[in-house]
Amino acid sequence: MLQRFLDPATLASISGLDLVAKTVVDGFIAGLHRSPDYGFSQEFAEYRAYTPGDDLRRIDWNVFARSERLYLKRYRGETNTQLLILLDASASMSFGSHAVNKLDYARFLAASLCYLAHAQRDAAGLIVFAEDVQNYVAPSARQGQLFRLLHAIEKAQPGIRTDFAKPFVHFLDFTRRRGLVVVISDYYERPETIVKTVEPLRFRGNEVILFHVLDPQEIAPQFREPVLLTDMETSGTLEVSPEYARGEYRHRIDSHIQALRDQAKGAGLDYFLMDTGRPLDEGLREYLGVRQGRM
Amino acid sequence: MGFLAPWALAGIAAVGLPVWLHLLRKHKTTPLPFASLMFFERRTQSSIKHRRLQYLLLLALRAAVIALLAFAFARPFLQSRLAALAGGPKLTVLAIDNSFSMRDDDRLARAKREAAQVASTLRDQDKLEVLAFGSQVHVMGDSPAAIQTIEPTDTRSSYAELSRALRSIAQTGAQAARMPVEAHLFSDMQKSSLPANFADLRLGDGTRLVAHPVADRRAANFAVESVNAPRRVYGSGKARVEATIAGYGTEQAKRRVSLMLNGRELDSKTLDVPAGGRAVAEFLPADLPFGLNRGEIRIDSADNLPDDDRFYFSVERAEARRVLFVHEARNQRDALYFRTALEAAAESAYALDAVAVEQSANLDPHKYAFVVLSDVGTLPASFETALRDYVRAGGSLLVALGRESALRSRVPVFDEAVVEARYYGRDGALFQTAAWLDAGHPSIHNAQRWDDVKFYQAVRVNPGAARVAARLGDDTPLLLEKQVGEGRVLVFASTFDNISNDFPLHASFVPFIEHTANYLARQEEGPSNYLVGSYLELRQAKEQGAAVEVLDPKGARALTLDEATRAQNMPLAMAGFYDVKRPNGRHELVAVNADRHESDLDVISADTLALWQNTAQGQQNATAGGEAETPKPMEFWWYVLIAVLGLAVAESLLGNRHLTVDQAP
Numbered sequence: 001m002l003q004r005f006l007d008p009a010t011l012a013s014i015s016g017l018d019l020v021a022k023t024v025v026d027g028f029i030a031g032l033h034r035s036p037d038y039g040f041s042q043e044f045a046e047y048r049a050y051t052p053g054d055d056l057r058r059i060d061w062n063v064f065a066r067s068e069r070l071y072l073k074r075y076r077g078e079t080n081t082q083l084l085i086l087l088d089a090s091a092s093m094s095f096g097s098h099a100v101n102k103l104d105y106a107r108f109l110a111a112s113l114c115y116l117a118h119a120q121r122d123a124a125g126l127i128v129f130a131e132d133v134q135n136y137v138a139p140s141a142r143q144g145q146l147f148r149l150l151h152a153i154e155k156a157q158p159g160i161r162t163d164f165a166k167p168f169v170h171f172l173d174f175t176r177r178r179g180l181v182v183v184i185s186d187y188y189e190r191p192e193t194i195v196k197t198v199e200p201l202r203f204r205g206n207e208v209i210l211f212h213v214l215d216p217q218e219i220a221p222q223f224r225e226p227v228l229l230t231d232m233e234t235s236g237t238l239e240v241s242p243e244y245a246r247g248e249y250r251h252r253i254d255s256h257i258q259a260l261r262d263q264a265k266g267a268g269l270d271y272f273l274m275d276t277g278r279p280l281d282e283g284l285r286e287y288l289g290v291r292q293g294r295m
Numbered sequence: 296m297g298f299l300a301p302w303a304l305a306g307i308a309a310v311g312l313p314v315w316l317h318l319l320r321k322h323k324t325t326p327l328p329f330a331s332l333m334f335f336e337r338r339t340q341s342s343i344k345h346r347r348l349q350y351l352l353l354l355a356l357r358a359a360v361i362a363l364l365a366f367a368f369a370r371p372f373l374q375s376r377l378a379a380l381a382g383g384p385k386l387t388v389l390a391i392d393n394s395f396s397m398r399d400d401d402r403l404a405r406a407k408r409e410a411a412q413v414a415s416t417l418r419d420q421d422k423l424e425v426l427a428f429g430s431q432v433h434v435m436g437d438s439p440a441a442i443q444t445i446e447p448t449d450t451r452s453s454y455a456e457l458s459r460a461l462r463s464i465a466q467t468g469a470q471a472a473r474m475p476v477e478a479h480l481f482s483d484m485q486k487s488s489l490p491a492n493f494a495d496l497r498l499g500d501g502t503r504l505v506a507h508p509v510a511d512r513r514a515a516n517f518a519v520e521s522v523n524a525p526r527r528v529y530g531s532g533k534a535r536v537e538a539t540i541a542g543y544g545t546e547q548a549k550r551r552v553s554l555m556l557n558g559r560e561l562d563s564k565t566l567d568v569p570a571g572g573r574a575v576a577e578f579l580p581a582d583l584p585f586g587l588n589r590g591e592i593r594i595d596s597a598d599n600l601p602d603d604d605r606f607y608f609s610v611e612r613a614e615a616r617r618v619l620f621v622h623e624a625r626n627q628r629d630a631l632y633f634r635t636a637l638e639a640a641a642e643s644a645y646a647l648d649a650v651a652v653e654q655s656a657n658l659d660p661h662k663y664a665f666v667v668l669s670d671v672g673t674l675p676a677s678f679e680t681a682l683r684d685y686v687r688a689g690g691s692l693l694v695a696l697g698r699e700s701a702l703r704s705r706v707p708v709f710d711e712a713v714v715e716a717r718y719y720g721r722d723g724a725l726f727q728t729a730a731w732l733d734a735g736h737p738s739i740h741n742a743q744r745w746d747d748v749k750f751y752q753a754v755r756v757n758p759g760a761a762r763v764a765a766r767l768g769d770d771t772p773l774l775l776e777k778q779v780g781e782g783r784v785l786v787f788a789s790t791f792d793n794i795s796n797d798f799p800l801h802a803s804f805v806p807f808i809e810h811t812a813n814y815l816a817r818q819e820e821g822p823s824n825y826l827v828g829s830y831l832e833l834r835q836a837k838e839q840g841a842a843v844e845v846l847d848p849k850g851a852r853a854l855t856l857d858e859a860t861r862a863q864n865m866p867l868a869m870a871g872f873y874d875v876k877r878p879n880g881r882h883e884l885v886a887v888n889a890d891r892h893e894s895d896l897d898v899i900s901a902d903t904l905a906l907w908q909n910t911a912q913g914q915q916n917a918t919a920g921g922e923a924e925t926p927k928p929m930e931f932w933w934y935v936l937i938a939v940l941g942l943a944v945a946e947s948l949l950g951n952r953h954l955t956v957d958q959a960p
Contacts (some may be wrong), residue, residue: 095330102330188331218330229329237326239336250332 006252047071082139082179083117083124085110085149086171087156090130091232092186094158096276097217103158105276106184106213110153112284113182118146123179126152129167136170139179161233164189164197171201178205184274187212188233191260195267202268209270212260216277219253221245239271299370299930313357317350320772333366342372349822356946360939367935374491384420385475389413390460391713392482394429394825395893397484397509399516399600405509407442413479413507414439422474428460430828430890457482457755464502467836476502481761483510484899487892489907510898515545517596518603518894519552519574527611528583529644530797534610536578538592542568543895549680555591556583582944585612589872603894607872608824615646616664616816621671621678623699624651629669629792632799633808640809644818648841650653660685661880665815670697674707683708687780688841689878691815697790706756709777709784714755717771721751727767736764737814738774744803752795753788761786781834781841781878785811801855817881831873831885841878848872848887 049060050070060073087110094102100108110126117124125139126149137145137152163293171181183203186193187210194210202208223242230237241248264271274280298304366867371892389410397403398754410425415424425441427433435441443583457480464478482488484506520541523878528534539548547570553563590608598604618637620630637645645664656675660666660682668674674682686708694706701716719725719770732739739745747764753771761777767788775786789795798804812818825831833843842859846852848871854862867873873885899907 092330095328186330187335215330228326229332229335231325231332232328232330234332236332238332240335244335248336249334256334 012270046074048074063245081122082177083113083122084139084169084171084179084181085113085124086181086183087126087127087128087153088130088185089128089134089156089159090161090188091158092161093241095186095215095232097215098277100276102213102215102276103156105274105280106211106287107153107156108280109184109211109213109274109284110182111150112280114146114153114260115148121151123181124149127167128152128156131161131163132159132164133167133170134159139177140200152274164194164236165206166202168197172204180207180209182209182211184211184213186214186218191256191263194260195263195269197265198269207270208268209252209272211272212257212261212266213274214257216275247253296371298375301364301369302367303370304391307362309361309365310358313354313361313595316683317354317357337796353946353949354950357940360942361945363935363939363942367932369842370930370932372930382420384422385477386422386424387413388419388424388426388464388476388478388491389442390426390428390432390464390480391442391445391482391483392429392460392488392509393427393433394485394488394603395889396483396485396600396896398602399510399514399896402483402509403445406507407445409507409509410479410481411439411441414442426460428463428464428806429824430459432460432463433952457488459765461504464504464668466726477505478502479505479507481507481509483896484508484904485893485895486897486899487895489899489903490951499548508898508903508904513544514599514896514897516598516600516603516894516896517541517545517548517568517594518543518600518891519592519594519606520891520894522608522824523592523604524608524610526609527613527644529613529615533579534580534612536580536582536590536592536608536610538576538606539573540568540576540594541573541891541894542571544571546570546895550574551595553593553621554578554580555593556580557589583610583612585614587611587882589884590687590886595636597847600894600896602870602889603891607870607886607888609886611870611884615644616818617662618645618812618816619658619663619666620649621652621655621667621674622649622669623671624653626670626792627694628794629790632791632793632804633669635665636805636808639814640805640812645812645816660690661688661836663690665691665693665812667693667695668700668707669695670699670792671707672699672702679707682863683779686782686784688839689781689828689881691782691817692784693787693811693815694784695787695790696756697752697792697795701754706786709761709775710779711759711761711775711777711786712757716752717769719750726751727769727771729755729765729773730768730770731814733762735765736762736774736776738807738811739764744801744806747802748796748798748801750789750796750798752790756786756788784814786816824888825867826890827867827870827887828890829887830866831875832864833862833875834878842944844876845872846874866943 047060047063048071050072054072058072058074060071063069063071063073087106089103093106094101096102096104105117114126115123121141123139123141124145126135126137127133128135134157135155136154137148183198198208198210223240223245226238226239226241260271261271303954313427320441391406391410393403397406421450423437423439423444425435425437425439427435435444460480461478464476469488518541520539522539523537525534525948536553536554539553542548545568548568549562549565550568551565552944554561561580562578564576564578566576568574588610590610592606594604596604620633622630630647634647634649642670646661650658652674655678658678658681660678666682666685669787683694691710694700694709696706696713698716698834700706701713704714705712719727728750729745732745750767750773752833753773755771756775758772758775759777761772761775763772763775765772765774767773771788773788775788777784777786789798791799798807831845833845842856843854844852844853844859845865848869853868853873854865858865867885867887870887870889873887875883875885877883
């Protein structure tokens with residue numbers, strides 16, 4: 001496995017999300033995931049000796065003719081998994097303390113996932129939401145789907161604020177098939193509310209993955225003097241001392257992350273913290289490793 | 296408080312720097328966008344406010360450091376004496392007028408009462424000095440009890456001189472180093488005691504003057520202002536006594552004036568004294584006894600100041616004083632001219648005994664008022680010795696030099712060398728005239744009247760230690776004087792015989808002989824009467840001589856034995872008669888009176904008094920920044936620097952707590 005940790009700033013310098021996604025994904029192993037069942041796909045997987053009870057239709061008679069032994073021909077089953085990406089484009093996602101803000105990072109991530117799904121020939125869809133649903137690309141595996149997705153991701157602009165409840169009502173309508181649901185957000189909401197909102201997707205048999213995108217400055221603020229902070233969503237201001245940011249705030253944000261992780265785990269959701277200061281492929285690799293380990 | 300370098304105070308403007316850093320700069324902070332304030336709480340404001348308060352404390356510390364630094368560089372100082380005026384120890388001077396006029400009514404008692412009141416208000420740390428002043432200033436003590444020791448019988452101070460009292464106060468203040476002086480002046484504030492110029496009343500720096508007038512109005516007073524009487528009457532001559540009676544602030548009144556002689560009233564008159572004016576009474580006492588007489592003029596004034604109602608004078612009736620005139624036997628002319636001049640001028644004061652030098656061997660010069668040696672050659676040794684003793688004991692000698700005396704090598708008794716005899720000739724313009732005269736010499740009354748005197752012959756004498764009173768045109772000393780012992784010797788470098796010069800023919804001859812005779816006989820020495828507080832000269836020479844015996848008006852000896860042999864003069868402390876017996880045997884009666892300036896009891900007006908005090912105060916302020924009188928300013932910039940150091944340490948500690956850079960976790 002080729003290790004290519006790509007700096008987010010480097011990715012930001014690449015024009016076009018397709019190139020970004022390709023650059024990120026090409027370094028990975030070819031498959032995003034495999035079907036848990038061997039089916040009638042055209043892709044050969046292996047031969048296995050016949051055992052009584054096996055379906056006779058899967059016996060490779062050509063092999064029997066040559067070797068007079070019964071072998072079953074096994075193919076990799078073709079998946080019908082559907083990937084739906086929910087991209088938070090609220091105002092808070094436009095915060096960034098370095099070259100790549102959270103929304104850009106989320107775009108890279110979403111584009112990479114779409115590229116992976118396309119390579120897997122999975123049907124992929126996208127919902128961009130903030131206070132309301134901004135854009136929706138219905139999941140599909142048809143030709144040109146990738147470009148539609150990348151275009152929608154490209155067009156995603158910071159909205160005003162995040163409201164999980166309202167867009168998720170629509171999500172339930174959009175997701176009629178079982179599949180993989182990826183929610184990319186900074187989750188500035190109470191963990192219970194988030195999990196409670198997202199949980200119904202899980203109940204419908206979807207695999208739900210929560211990508212928690214945060215800027216390093218949000219995780220561990222570095223203030224040298226008291227600063228006047230403006231909330232990017234509510235426009236409220238607050239004067240914050242370095243001592244508070246160094247102590248109380250970090251305690252609170254850590255508690256929030258931990259609570260979200262715990263409650264997601266409890267609800268059967270996958271949770272991954274994506275620090276925009278870390279390379280995107282590193283985060284993806286970690287995610288894929290977890291996914292493969294689960295399969 | 297002041298500043299030695301006030302321009303450094305401009306540095307206080309630098310206080311604006313921390314103000315800008317702390318307040319203005321901080322307020323310009325632009326808001327920082329942040330994703331969400333979800334995890335920040337409103338209560339963090341209190342932390343910021345607390346921080347702001349600490350920043351304000353830091354700001355105050357920094358501003359104080361800068362301001363105090365500028366303050367220290369301005370070199371602040373304190374006028375210690377003026378600063379101490381408020382609460383520090385001070386010297387209080389109580390100056391009480393004890394002059395003659397303070398005996399009127401109860402002025403002195405009132406002054407002492409008021410002084411005691413002031414003394415009772417003093418604090419423990421204050422110092423006190425009590426002065427009594429009149430014509431003299433006396434330090435009475437440094438305790439309140441000293442006030443009561445000032446008695447009206449102390450007659451040493453007759454005339455109050457405010458300027459002298461204030462000078463003494465200023466000196467006392469100068470001695471009280473670094474201590475403010477508060478001077479209280481208790482006086483009847485007579486107009487006559489005020490000097491013509493307020494500048495004479497100048498006080499020292501740091502001295503505050505408080506005047507306590509003890510007389511509110513002018514009191515009427517009669518006084519014997521002056522008495523004009525001859526000191527001596529010779530033979531059967533009559534003494535004419537003229538007394539001036541003055542009324543100060545009085546109405547027109549009749550006053551009885553009496554002439555007392557030796558305690559006995561000889562005559563009396565009633566005078567009409569006009570309102571606030573003067574009247575003169577004249578007495579011609581017929582039976583004036585021989586010897587020294589104690590005269591006194593009295594009036595019945597019935598006022599509160601009786602001491603100026605009498606005036607003392609002394610008058611002496613004496614025989615004509617004898618003068619020994621020694622001459623060469625063959626020369627009678629000089630005695631003739633000298634006697635004629637003496638008798639013409641001095642109204643029988645002198646009787647001339649002309650003696651040929653050959654007959655002088657057994658003469659005793661002590662019984663003569665003075666001795667004249669008129670161009671004598673060789674003196675009998677015994678006479679010369681007696682003459683020398685006579686002069687040393689206080690006698691006087693006049694030596695005229697001519698042809699005979701030019702043969703001697705030295706002038707007798709005068710003991711200076713005879714250089715030569717000079718002959719100028721009578722013809723043409725060969726004679727000499729007196730080219731230079733010392734008008735200050737008692738013998739030369741009017742120098743201009745010597746201009747026409749022709750000198751044909753003169754004897755040149757080495758002046759040595761003698762004083763030259765006149766010189767001829769060729770610089771030959773004409774008149775010389777030398778002190779020998781207690782006596783005096785005059786040398787006239789020519790003769791009195793109308794041969795060596797034509798001096799006896801000129802009008803200036805008689806005054807010359809008269810003044811010289813009075814000078815040698817010490818007839819005119821000293822004033823006719825003295826004021827209380829003045830000094831009587833006891834001897835001329837500084838060398839220790841024979842004792843002088845002085846009895847004061849109470850009959851007590853005024854001098855100790857040591858003073859009697861050493862003292863050059865003595866103060867006349869009280870009014871009355873002083874009996875003086877001089878070493879040369881002469882007996883004098885010295886009349887002493889209180890100063891009549893004190894008789895005018897008119898007081899300084901309130902306006903003038905206020906003006907005077909303001910002048911004194913203004914002078915005090917004006918000299919506050921002076922050089923010589925200004926006390927050394929007490930600088931305290933080093934204390935300010937210590938404060939700056941302390942504040943800087945506090946600023947460092949406080950700043951270190953809050954201004955450190957946050958370390959990355």
